[in-house]
Amino acid sequence: MTYYGRWTYKYEEAARQGAAGVIIIHETVPAAYGWNVVQSTWTGPQLNLESASLTTDVQGWITKDAATKLFEASGFEFKKLKESARDKDFKPLTLGLSASVKITNQVKRGVTRNVAAIFPGTERKDEYIIFTAHWDHFGVGKPVNNDSIYNGAMDNATGTACLFGIAEAFKEVEPPKRSIVFMAVTAEEQGLLGSLYYSENPIFPPEKTVCIINMDGIKNYGPMKDLTIIGYGRSEMDEYAKDAAEKQKRYVMPNPETEKGYYFRSDHYNFAKIGIPALYA
Incomplete structure (x- = not known):
């Protein structure tokens, strides 16, 4: 894996491209940690620097199984598209699905130190x-x-x-x-x-x-x-x-x-x- 495979980069690049939100598909083997780590890390308060500018309104994760079903509902096969995405000429596809997301956040400012x-x-x-x-x-x-x-x-x-x-x-x-x-x-x-x-x-x-x-x-x-x-x-x-x-x-x-x-x-x-x-x- 290179830096461009990291979830932090995915969120940053999506924000640079103007995405409203990002959902990352989690796979245990390439990530080197299980879904339980995603749950423990992304359940509860999330921290960011006040200086952070590259963020999207919605950030989330789904399991590979959930993603596979989502792709099937759109008439696509997740595994084949993932393999196709290895090609440098691969272009993003629209799944043809829509979703409504309502998120209520409570923002708190805190101090932690190096x-x-x-x-x-x-x-x-x-x-x-x-x-x-x-x-x-x-x-x-x-x-x-x-x-x-x-x-x-x-x-x-x-x-x-x-x-x-x-x-x-x-x-x-x-x-x-x-x-x-x-x-x-x-x-x-x-x-x-x-x-x-x-x-x-x-x-x-x-x-x-x-x-x-x-x-x-x-x-x-x-x-x-x-x-x-x-x-x-x-x-x-x-x-x-x-x-x-x-x-x-x-x-x-x-x-x-x-x-x-x-x-x-x-x-x-x-x-x-x-x-x-x-x-x-």
Whole structure:
């Protein structure tokens, strides 16, 4: 999957083209998550930046089974049209169906924060290396075993724990030559909003930001010999990671599931979009 397969891009591009609304057809295998994730994410309050301009009036999701029935009612076969859409000459089709949608929204303005700390560099203090991890999860939702708090132990308490651990480690070694920034970003689960806000309002000049190292969903298998780099080959940072892994007698593995588009689904991507070398491993 490329960035253009992401649901965020679908909504943005539809708005650019003047669509009144967008309904995304969910398929578990290419999305790499089930319908239950869509339900938990899209049921309840939805967040967006106040600066957001590319939005449609209606946004929603339906299952593949529901979409198949909808297409059949229009005399089309969903599977065939999906295959046809792979052709660069494919043109959008009108299903010939109509729908009325009435939505009553309650809009609330709130504040959530990215939190950052910095170790000033000793020689090149105006150059920055940023470590990131998102601190949010899904909040409160449908109870599971009488527990309605979605804590996010894996996604992403593991990443924030690493962020704190690395910061603690820097206290015990020789001060770095470049400034080191530790940033816990917010609202990742709502569409990488915290990192998007930072990319639009950077504290440190992007041209002075040497790289960003992102930690999201750290595996808890114990000590491992391999280091998997998500989006291998997209950044010169890969070679630095490879050298570091070899010093630990480990080896680098490219992401084996590129079709799932993980590179475009975490906060480092918003930094990469403004030209900052990014590592997500």
